Amino acid sequence: MPNFSPTDSRNSGSENSRGAAAAEPPLDNNAKTSGNRSERWAARGFNWNFSKQSRCRKCGRVTVTTDGSVGVRANGESVGFSGLSTCGSVWSCPVCNSRIQSVRRLEVGVALANVHANGGGAAFGAITVRHHAGQRLDGLLAALTYGIGRIAQDKAVKRFRVDMGHIGRIQALEVTHGSHGWHPHRHPLVMFSTPPDPDQLAQLHMAEFRAFSAGVRHLGYESPLDVAQILTPVTPGTAETLGDYFAKSVYSHDAAAWELTSTQTKSGRKKGSRTPWELLDSARLMGDMDDLDLWNDYEVATKGKRALTFSRGLRDLVGLGKEASDEDIADAEVGDADDTGFRVLDWSPVASRPELGAGLLNAVTPAGNWAAGREFCRLNGLQIGENDDR
Numbered sequence: 304m305p306n307f308s309p310t311d312s313r314n315s316g317s318e319n320s321r322g323a324a325a326a327e328p329p330l331d332n333n334a335k336t337s338g339n340r341s342e343r344w345a346a347r348g349f350n351w352n353f354s355k356q357s358r359c360r361k362c363g364r365v366t367v368t369t370d371g372s373v374g375v376r377a378n379g380e381s382v383g384f385s386g387l388s389t390c391g392s393v394w395s396c397p398v399c400n401s402r403i404q405s406v407r408r409l410e411v412g413v414a415l416a417n418v419h420a421n422g423g424g425a426a427f428g429a430i431t432v433r434h435h436a437g438q439r440l441d442g443l444l445a446a447l448t449y450g451i452g453r454i455a456q457d458k459a460v461k462r463f464r465v466d467m468g469h470i471g472r473i474q475a476l477e478v479t480h481g482s483h484g485w486h487p488h489r490h491p492l493v494m495f496s497t498p499p500d501p502d503q504l505a506q507l508h509m510a511e512f513r514a515f516s517a518g519v520r521h522l523g524y525e526s527p528l529d530v531a532q533i534l535t536p537v538t539p540g541t542a543e544t545l546g547d548y549f550a551k552s553v554y555s556h557d558a559a560a561w562e563l564t565s566t567q568t569k570s571g572r573k574k575g576s577r578t579p580w581e582l583l584d585s586a587r588l589m590g591d592m593d594d595l596d597l598w599n600d601y602e603v604a605t606k607g608k609r610a611l612t613f614s615r616g617l618r619d620l621v622g623l624g625k626e627a628s629d630e631d632i633a634d635a636e637v638g639d640a641d642d643t644g645f646r647v648l649d650w651s652p653v654a655s656r657p658e659l660g661a662g663l664l665n666a667v668t669p670a671g672n673w674a675a676g677r678e679f680c681r682l683n684g685l686q687i688g689e690n691d692d693r
Contacts, residue, residue: 341661343397346580348657349587354395355599356606362390363398364654372646372688373653375663377671378638382664385643387650391630394605397580399633406632407611411473414613414621415492415537423470424498428508428534430515431488433525440478440485440604446524447487453518454511463507468496471617476610480597481576492537494617499536508534640690644673648686659683 350359365388366373374385390396393403418425432446451474454460473492478485499507511534516526577585579601586595610629618626644667653659663685667676680687 339401340664341658343401344657344661346397346583346587349583350396351654351657353586353595353599355602356390356392356395358388358390359392359395359602361388362392362396363387363657363660364650366650370648371650372648373650374640374643374646375667375676376637376642377644377667377669378642379671380669381637382667382669382671383637384660384664385636385640389630389633391628391633392606393610393629394579394608395602396633397583399629402635403610403629403632406627410618410623411492411611413623414473414494414617417621418470418494422497423468424495425537426491426493426495426499426504426534427537428491428493429488429532430491431486431527431531432519433527433531434484434486436482436484438484440487440600443485443487443524444478444604444608446519446522447489449522450515450518450527451489453521454514457510457514459510460507460514463503463510467499467503467507470494470496470620471614473614473617474612476608476612478601478605479576479578480582480601485601486576491534493534494621498538501536504534504536508532642671643690644671644676645687645689647680648688652683652685659685 344363347359347363350362351364352360354360363384366386367388368386373387376383376385389399391399391403393400415425430447430451432443432450434443471494473494475490475492476487477490478487480486512527512529512532515532520526579598582594582598582601585591586598613623613626618624647653647663653663662683663676663679666679667673677687679685
């Protein structure tokens with residue numbers, strides 16, 4: 304394996320992230336767009352009443368300060384609050400998801416850029432189980448996980464990986480729902496010490512598919528369709544079209560990172576297929592109780608699952624170092640006490656009207672427009688205090 308010269312991998316900030324790097328992710332960060340922020344806060348507010356997870360019902364709604372006040376902070380790059388409970392759910396919370404995925408997205412980009420910069424190569428794919436309407440999501444997720452575990456144990460797969468200079472992989476777990484029920488799938492980003500030979504990659508893919516199929520069948524599920532599994536080279540600057548599987552068609556460093564982490568900006572790829580966020584919005588905006596039931600099933604089935612995983616040792620190899628947990632990323636706050644412009648003394652109006660939280664952040668902006676923030680509070684009945692009032 305070539306010697307790596309790790310790229311700076313410091314975290315990128317979103318609405319609330321402490322110690323963010325000055326450099327932004329290479330693609331537009333939807334975490335910082337005011338319109339998206341408003342929608343995220345509204346959706347999180349819906350969760351306050353309808354989520355099956357107690358932490359999601361408290362996230363952004365319950366204060367954790369002794370006096371119940373909430374600090375409003377801006378540090379030139381980000382704007383956010385201090386003193387609020389967070390859930391750290393990448394699956395269920397639109398706000399925490401945005402914070403977590405903006406960091407993960409940068410990490411994936413750094414990893415892939417370092418591999419290519421040091422003479423390596425990568426392949427990007429999809430792995431899924433065959434599914435039907437009425438099947439439970441937790442069972443399908445278990446079959447998917449077990450089948451992928453069998454891949455790692457397969458002797459033929461191990462041999463191909465050694466021959467090809469396999470150095471590790473990043474895997475993203477995603478879920479959609481359509482006319483055939485729940486559709487869980489993983490997107491692997493497989494990394495090699497040299498660009499993969501197409502013939503060898505095809506042989507590796509077939510060996511992995513055989514092992515995966517055997518694992519899925521072992522749990523009593525139907526054999527997966529080979530046409531539903533993909534593994535294709537990622538070439539820097541080259542456009543790759545992968546049909547209905549991927550929302551993006553350009554698989555450069557940036558595009559692969561975006562595809563692995565942009566769960567909020569994707570819509571269902573196949574006709575009739577919807578993402579969990581679309582289920583949530585259907586329940587929130589249209590009052591569809593069937594979709595609310597689906598959303599709650601999804602919450603329960605994905606609780607505790609990892610959305611993005613790095614194989615052992617890969618983070619160190621590509622210069623990322625120790626991984627911060629989803630909860631730690633979501634819990635991080637913008638800047639420090641010196642970046643606090645004022646405090647909201649009574650959070651109950653926001654707990655009743657979550658759009659006020661987004662509106663206040665949009666008024667202040669990362670630049671710290673404190674006059675606009677105070678005026679917003681005055682117009683919306685939010686009682687505020689200055690830092691020196693304590």
